[in-house]
Amino acid sequence: MGQIEWAMWANEQALASGLILITGGIVATAGRFTQWYFGAYSIVAGVFVCLLEYPRGKRKKGSTMERWGQKYMTAVVKLFGPFTRNYYVRAVLHLLLSVPAGFLLATILGTACLAIASGIYLLSQVPPARRGDCPPLAVRLLVCVRGKGAALSVHAFHVWKWSSASSLTDLPPAELSFRTPSCCQVLIWAVALFSGGHPRAPRLPAAMHS
Amino acid sequence: MGEEMWRKREEVIFSEYSFSFYPLNIFAPFVLFPDYFCLLGFIWLSMNVLLFWKTFLLYNQGPEYHYLHQMLGLGLCLSRASASVLNLNCSLILLPMCRTLLAYLRGSQKVPSRRTRRLLDKSRTFHITCGVTICIFSGVHVAAHLVNALNFSVNYNEDFVELNAARYRDEDPRKLLFTTAISECSQAQHLGNIASASQAAGITVPGLTGVCMVVVLFLMITASTYAIRVSNYDIFWYTHNLFFVFYMLLTLHVSGGLLKYQTNLDTHPPGCISLNRTSSQNISLPEYFSEHFHEPFPEGFSKPAEFTQHKFVKICMEEPRFQANFPQTWLWISGPLCLYCAERLYRYIRSNKPVTIISVISHPSDVMEIRMVKENFKARPGQYITLHCPSVSALENHPFTLTMCPTETKATFGVHLKIVGDWTERFRDLLLPPSSQDSEILPFIQSRNYPKLYIDGPFGSPFEESLNYEVSLCVAGGIGVTPFASILNTLLDDWKPYKLRRLYFIWVCRDIQSFRWFADLLCMLHNKFWQENRPDYVNIQLYLSQTDGIQKIIGEKYHALNSRLFIGRPRWKLLFDEIAKYNRGKTVGVFCCGPNSLSKTLHKLSNQNNSYGTRFEYNKESFS
Numbered sequence: 001m002g003q004i005e006w007a008m009w010a011n012e013q014a015l016a017s018g019l020i021l022i023t024g025g026i027v028a029t030a031g032r033f034t035q036w037y038f039g040a041y042s043i044v045a046g047v048f049v050c051l052l053e054y055p056r057g058k059r060k061k062g063s064t065m066e067r068w069g070q071k072y073m074t075a076v077v078k079l080f081g082p083f084t085r086n087y088y089v090r091a092v093l094h095l096l097l098s099v100p101a102g103f104l105l106a107t108i109l110g111t112a113c114l115a116i117a118s119g120i121y122l123l124s125q126v127p128p129a130r131r132g133d134c135p136p137l138a139v140r141l142l143v144c145v146r147g148k149g150a151a152l153s154v155h156a157f158h159v160w161k162w163s164s165a166s167s168l169t170d171l172p173p174a175e176l177s178f179r180t181p182s183c184c185q186v187l188i189w190a191v192a193l194f195s196g197g198h199p200r201a202p203r204l205p206a207a208m209h210s
Numbered sequence: 211m212g213e214e215m216w217r218k219r220e221e222v223i224f225s226e227y228s229f230s231f232y233p234l235n236i237f238a239p240f241v242l243f244p245d246y247f248c249l250l251g252f253i254w255l256s257m258n259v260l261l262f263w264k265t266f267l268l269y270n271q272g273p274e275y276h277y278l279h280q281m282l283g284l285g286l287c288l289s290r291a292s293a294s295v296l297n298l299n300c301s302l303i304l305l306p307m308c309r310t311l312l313a314y315l316r317g318s319q320k321v322p323s324r325r326t327r328r329l330l331d332k333s334r335t336f337h338i339t340c341g342v343t344i345c346i347f348s349g350v351h352v353a354a355h356l357v358n359a360l361n362f363s364v365n366y367n368e369d370f371v372e373l374n375a376a377r378y379r380d381e382d383p384r385k386l387l388f389t390t391a392i393s394e395c396s397q398a399q400h401l402g403n404i405a406s407a408s409q410a411a412g413i414t415v416p417g418l419t420g421v422c423m424v425v426v427l428f429l430m431i432t433a434s435t436y437a438i439r440v441s442n443y444d445i446f447w448y449t450h451n452l453f454f455v456f457y458m459l460l461t462l463h464v465s466g467g468l469l470k471y472q473t474n475l476d477t478h479p480p481g482c483i484s485l486n487r488t489s490s491q492n493i494s495l496p497e498y499f500s501e502h503f504h505e506p507f508p509e510g511f512s513k514p515a516e517f518t519q520h521k522f523v524k525i526c527m528e529e530p531r532f533q534a535n536f537p538q539t540w541l542w543i544s545g546p547l548c549l550y551c552a553e554r555l556y557r558y559i560r561s562n563k564p565v566t567i568i569s570v571i572s573h574p575s576d577v578m579e580i581r582m583v584k585e586n587f588k589a590r591p592g593q594y595i596t597l598h599c600p601s602v603s604a605l606e607n608h609p610f611t612l613t614m615c616p617t618e619t620k621a622t623f624g625v626h627l628k629i630v631g632d633w634t635e636r637f638r639d640l641l642l643p644p645s646s647q648d649s650e651i652l653p654f655i656q657s658r659n660y661p662k663l664y665i666d667g668p669f670g671s672p673f674e675e676s677l678n679y680e681v682s683l684c685v686a687g688g689i690g691v692t693p694f695a696s697i698l699n700t701l702l703d704d705w706k707p708y709k710l711r712r713l714y715f716i717w718v719c720r721d722i723q724s725f726r727w728f729a730d731l732l733c734m735l736h737n738k739f740w741q742e743n744r745p746d747y748v749n750i751q752l753y754l755s756q757t758d759g760i761q762k763i764i765g766e767k768y769h770a771l772n773s774r775l776f777i778g779r780p781r782w783k784l785l786f787d788e789i790a791k792y793n794r795g796k797t798v799g800v801f802c803c804g805p806n807s808l809s810k811t812l813h814k815l816s817n818q819n820n821s822y823g824t825r826f827e828y829n830k831e832s833f834s
Contacts, residue, residue, distance in 0.1 A: 009445050012432040020428070023349060024356075031357045056437070065437045105382075106356045109421065113428050 005059060006124035007087055013117035014053040014094060021046030021101060021110030028106035038104040045097045046110065052077060052084065087121050094118035246325050247332050251339075254302070258295050258343070266291040274471040276480030277373055277530065281365045282358050286469070289354035292347040297542040299347070300460065303340035304546040306333035308553045313670035317590055324678060331672045331830060345431055352424060372532050375468055416466035419459045426456045444606075457547060460539060467534025474531045482524040561598070561666040568622055570641045570660075574723035576629040577689070578638055581614070581622050584665065589615045589623060591696040592673030597625070601661035602636045612668065613695040613728075617703050626727060628689045672801065672829040673697065677708040679799035683789060683826075685716045685812060687804020688724065694803070695728050698748075702735050705747070712746060714789060716780060718753040718804070722762040725752055725775075729768050736770045750774050786815050790824035797825045 021042045028039025055074040058064050077084045084090070098114035101107035269275050269287040279286055306312070312330050359375075366379035432438075433449040472480065563584070571579040589595070589612055596607040614624040629638050640661050673693040676682040677700070684694045694715065701713070719725060732750055739747045752775045754762065763772045789798060800816045802809045809830070816826035 005442055006445075008441060009433055009438060012435055012438060013428070016428060016432050023353060027353045027356050031360055033360055059441065065440070105359060109352065109424050112421070112425055116425070116429070 006120055007057060008059065010087075010117050010120035010124055011053055011056060013113065013120060014049055014090075017094075017098075017110055017113035017117050018046045018049035018053060020113050021049065021107060024101070024104075024107035024110045028104055031106065033104060033106055035104055038100060039106060042101045042104070042107040042110060045101065049094065049097065049114065052090075087125055091118045091121035091125075094121065246329050247335075250329060250332075250336075254336075254339075257298060261294045261298055262291045265294040273475055273480050274473075277367070277370055277472065278469060281367055281373065282361045285354045285357035285361060289351055289358055290469070292351040292354065294538075295347045296344060296351060297539050299340045299343045300457075300539075301542040301546045303337055303344065304543075304550045306337040308550055309669045310553050310557060311549070313593065313668065316670040316674060324675065327675065328672075328829065330670065341431070341434070345427065348424065348427060352420070355420070370530060370532070373470060416463050416468050419463040419466075423456055423459045423463060426452050426459065430456070457543065460543065464537035464539040467537075470532035470534050472530045473533050474528065477527040478530045479524045479526075480530075482526040484526040557666055561664050564662045564664050567641075567660040567663060572642055573626070573727050575721050575727075577724075577727055578627050578629060578634075578642065579613070579624055579727075580627070580641070580663075581624040582663070582665075583616075583621045583623070587616055587621075587623065587665075589668040590670075590674050591615050591700040592671050592676065592693050593668035593696075594671055594693075595625070595665045595667035595669070597637075598664040598666065599637055599640070599661055600664075601640055602633055606633060607666065608633060609669075611671070611673075611692040611696070613692050614699050615696050617700075619703075626689070626692050626695070672831050673803070675829055676713075676799055676801050677710050679797065679827075680709055681712045681714075681789075681793045681796050682710060682799045682801065683714045683716070685718070685800070685802045685804065685808065687718050687802075687808050688720065690803030691717055691728060692803075694801075695731065698728070698731055698735055701748070702731065702738060712749070712793070714749045714751075714785075716751050716753070716785070718755050718780065718808075720754075720756045722754055722764060725764045725771065729764055729771055733768055733770055751776065751780070753778065753780050755779050782811055782815055786818075786826065787820065790820040790822040790826075793824055794822045795824060797827055800826050800828045802828075803831065 023046075025039045025042030025044075025046060027033075028042065029036050033039060051073060054067060055070040055077055056064060056067055082089070083093075094114050095118040098111040098118065101114075102111035266287045269279060269290045275286070312333060316327055316330050362375040363379070363381045366376050366381075367373055429449050430452055433445045439446045472478070565582040565584045565587075568581045568583060571581075573579060591612075593615075594609050594611040596609045598607045610625040610627055612623055613626045614622065616623045627634055627637070629635055671693065676684060676694075676697055684697070686694050694717075697713075698715070701708075701710075717725070735748055736750065739745060750771070752764075752771060754775065754777050757777050762775075764775065800812055802812045813828045813830070816828035
């Protein structure tokens with residue numbers, strides 16, 4: 001199970017959820033449900049999600065089957081840089097987009113499906129070797145705060161382990177095990193600075209080896 | 211794990227056609243296979259259209275649904291019509307998955323016609339077609355019911371309260387679907403009113419189960435696309451097993467009894483006039499008639515009977531009574547579901563006893579052969595089995611074609627596995643110690659502790675048909691030679707009982723060492739036919755598609771094969787012309803086990819006409 005590329009499935013799910021949102025939105029606005037504006041929102045959100053998810057991400061290993069005509073959308077999606085490349089951001093974005101549609105019966109299924117897709121995107125970011133035994137990020141950040149040396153070493157460890165590849169000419173690989181979200185990296189830096197030290201060149205401290 | 215199986219199967223068996231969820235190439239089979247499959251497709255389509263139309267008309271015009279139709283409108287008709295189509299497809303979709311039954315039908319005398327047996331090759335296509343239909347009509351059904359929920363609340367009927375699903379006019383549809391039962395049920399139960407509690411539960415059970423079913427269907431469909439099946443077979447396999455949850459929810463979903471029909475049509479014809487009601491509204495009868503019928507009232511109020519005779523106005527004798535429909539879905543799905551469960555039980559019992567591994571042989575180019583015996587195991591050449599080794603993985607089953615079938619004299623059967631992916635790698639490490647993996651023959655070790663291995667099968671495949679043609683062309687690509695190996699083994703044993711009189715065997719490989727997997731078998735077969743004075747029975751051609759320019763031979767002792775070894779890819783058009791010329795007027799069965807591109811080329815050539823009157827019938831494997 002460790003080799004499964006969850007993000008590919010999440011991509012299919014998000015695309016299908018977009019279609020479900022559009023259908024629910026059409027039913028809501030055409031059926032003249034009360035609060036039909038949620039239906040209109042659902043159509044717009046559905047179209048946005050479909051366009052975002054249409055390009056299939058490149059697989060970590062093996063060939064990727066591209067969808068028909070996806071290269072046009074890929075060019076547009078890449079314009080938004082890290083907001084679309086990063087799967088954490090996508091997961092959060094899908095979760096936020098799905099919430100307003102939950103207020104109307106016609107679109108509630110779209111909410112459920114998009115929320116599931118968001119969950120699978122999050123799951124895809126957990127490294128396979130560390131699923132189940134990974135201490136949460138908050139705990140590691142707490143360790144940072146305890147002391148300068150500890151902060152530096154933990155920071156160095158994380159920067160080394162989670163250094164994000166900045167040169168991507170294509171969409172992100174389906175399995176991004178060791179990509180840190182940029183916001184978390186900023187947080188680690190901030191905490192390290194707060195605990196009183198300049199982050200130096202990263203080196204792996206032996207004690208933190210897992 | 212799933213990937214390696216699909217890589218292997220990709221080489222070995224091509225998928226039916228690149229079916230992916232979004233572009234609908236559902237009509238491709240009808241164009242490509244103009245035979246009984248077309249007829250079956252036409253019958254299936256007609257049944258769906260008929261059911262949809264009949265149910266639509268029933269709810270649109272049927273008198274027993276008059277009041278309900280007044281309340282809900284088009285949504286009622288669409289939802290029920292799509293439900294009847296869903297009933298049909300949910301029952302039919304299970305039938306192609308009864309693989310043991312299909313294998314039995316393929317081999318039995320009850321299906322004598324080859325054309326009918328070819329229908330069984332399309333079982334997976336049929337399953338996918340039913341699946342897509344379920345998906346589309348579920349969408350229609352859900353959309354229509356959403357509109358129904360709205361109409362139930364907006365068109366709340368004060369006259370016939372029991373017909374309503376809402377508690378009051380303009381109730382929020384979400385509350386209608388999800389929360390009606392919780393408060394009413396508890397209230398009713400508190401008051402000891404079981405009938406009303408069950409009615410309240412009946413309102414929300416379809417709603418909740420419906421939403422859960424859509425979520426389950428969503429998970430199953432998104433994981434069943436071609437891209438996912440090819441890259442992550444595991445996701446597809448594990449989510450597809452949710453079908454059982456889907457069927458349980460379906461059984462509950464239809465028990466709600468939300469939509470009711472009128473039972474007393476004779477005493478209360480729909481649209482009849484209730485005298486009690488009109489008198490309470492203080493309207494006199496003539497005025498009532500003129501208001502409602504917009505026609506000049508015939509002179510004289512004294513002839514209401516004549517008037518009623520001409521205009522068929524009925525007077526209501528009593529209030530309408532409503533009753534929920536009997537859940538027809540239970541009748542539709544019970545048969546196939548029981549059949550499928552019986553088959554799974556039979557397969558479980560049959561595969562519960564482990565096999566005894568006789569020997570494990572390591573071949574070049576990462577191939578391993580396993581020979582085993584099992585009591586009461588019978589298989590026909592071309593069939594495949596699935597292997598399950600709990601020491602490697604508790605949950606996974608992987609299919610492998612039999613390369614040697616048990617005969618009357620010899621109970622040993624075998625499979626050749628290509629080591630691609632982690633399941634086969636771990637399996638090989640368990641069976642062969644790493645030190646001896648390089649050598650070809652394993653030294654006999656007395657106390658060999660092989661892991662427990664369970665097999666399921668055998669299951670049928672189109673390659674079994676190759677012995678039923680007078681002339682067969684078998685094309686193998688790489689490890690795709692395995693189904694033909696079992697055919698060749700059978701011919702080596704005894705060729706006379708079969709209809710086959712000439713076999714063209716083309717084997718294309720990338721690596722010269724791959725030919726050594728069956729070089730002995732091919733040589734023995736060749737020698738046997740030469741000795742029996744049938745040198746033209748088997749025509750072997752071996753092609754080495756990639757070469758680095760160095761002259762290669764398979765092995766010094768394989769003279770017959772070396773002289774039949776060609777460098778480069780085969781020229782299929784010339785080959786087909788040659789076969790057509792030497793088998794004029796005959797029907798040649800074409801079988802291919804290899805990459806997609808190869809199968810497409812052969813299929814296209816098989817459909818082309820030739821001047822010799824020879825017909826090529828292409829048989830396609832469908833991995834099911």
